[in-house]
Amino acid sequence: MPDPASSADDASLAARRQLLIGLAIAIVGAILFSAKAIVAKLIYRYQVDAVTLIAFRMLFSLPFFAVMAVWQARKAASLSGKEKGQIVILGLLGYYLSSFLDFLGLQYISAGLERLILFLTPSFVLLLSVFLMKRRITLVEWSALGISYLGTVLVFVHDVRLGGSNVTLGGLLVLGSAVCYAVYLLASGELVKRVGSLRLVAYAMCVSSVACIVQFFLLRPLSFLVQPQAVYGLSLVNAFFCTVLPVFLTMIAVQRIGAASASQAGMIGPVSTLFLGAMLLDEPITGIQLAGTALVLCGIYLLSRKKA
Template identity: 60%
Template sequence: MSEVKIRSPDVSLLSGLGLAVLGAVFFSGKAIVAKLLYQHGIDAVTLIGLRMLLSMPVFVGVAIWTWRRPPRLGARDRLRIVALGLVGYYGSSMLDFMGLQYISAGLERLILFLTPSFVLLLGVLFYQRRVARRQLASLLCAYAGIVLVFWHDLGVGGRDVALGSALVLAAALAYAVYLLLSGELLERVGTLRLVALAMSSSSVAALLQYALLRPLPGLFEQSAAVWQLSLINASLCTVLPVFVTMFAVRRIGAGLTAQAGMVGPVSTLFLGWWLLAEPITALQLAGTGLVLGGIFLLSARKV
């Protein structure tokens, strides 16, 4: 009798998918933590100030560790990295947290998930890239889902939902600009060094913003609950997903990482229901399904 060989699972693939899912869930959790922090009376300026204050030592440490790696960074490269950090991390995060004051965590995560479609559209506008039929179908599907969820939340929250959605949409657009402009620099400088330097510059910007708008000592005069939630926001929802997702991309590629990351909006929807008592309706589930389906079509092409 011939022996039947059973193929063992690809350990690298499974571990990469696990890292991608872990990164997506924890990164999506920042919306939940932000909502919990707002219940303690702080605003977006204080929230992002605490987030970057607590996460900055890690990013600065990694930036110092990778600084001497080739190639050597010239003045132009440094300015570009700072600019990218201000747009892609500081600007995007600030707009996102401001928007979260007005909309549900589930809607926020779905809007941010449109970032790949913005990258595609910006490429068409500024680089004359062509859009395939499959890509167009994915865009229509994703935007139809956002309209459904937005329509549902608009009936509950009124004009505040429109304002919050516009702010988060601007956050997604800012991060899309970062992704589009960082491609060449990412390959030449390296992911680890670029992320560490960009996050360090955004951390400095967030703290300078607080110092300009508030008395700086006030940032340290927060309640124990605010410090605890901010530590979770900085460690589990910022530092951990940034590096975990990077390792996932290294193991399984950007395409599979993007597909695995689609668990993010779903996890946010159910975490919002569990921790924030945000309702889950059939309309929200339908909209979420359309968005995930659209992004799947867009990312599957890259696998």
């Protein structure tokens, strides 16, 4: 007869292995997604503007999301006209406008500050749910919000002293990006239950990609398609390694360990951006930046634990 204790130990080891693999996948996804700020900064060195940058990013990523969308459509029920309209609106808001504001802001602020501001998105979701859905916030949640915002303000004031008024403009643009994505998350809550998360992301990203590409052809001459070879290479990295791959990795991680654990693993994002910025962009790491980053991470951790 099999030993019950041995079977229990095997099951425990298997569960732990599943958790560790899921966490590793979530961490890699978070680091890759955060690295888009680093890649964008490298592309800006070639005098490429935000409209062109995001167009190349979505042009290279569109085939991957189109294949995913077709694959999802073949095995799922057809969408109603209302659902199609909602997906178009969400795609324009959550991925087109949010990404465009983010890349605009990155022209003026450090990659580390950009990641910190974007990391406040869960807190914006919470605040929007208070004003729009009349949800009550607990004392723990208020404390988490206060700690997170204090950390961001600390880093923001530090960067303003070094970078001047452009930091304020860049910070406001990235803040707008975070708010847009928070609205997207809040609005997609019911739709994702009917459509499915992977299908919704694929469709929304296709809408966003088309919008970014159309925007480019409306605002820029065709001659802007001719860029240094390095821009094409970096744009391909931005599209696949910082956009498509993180989406798949995050979905896999959520399936393995759940959304709460995956989101907590994603807290590595701001930290990785800070150090990648120092290594690849020569952005300084100061005590104030580390303290601000720690405060933001503590606040978001409290929110994630409360949500969990």
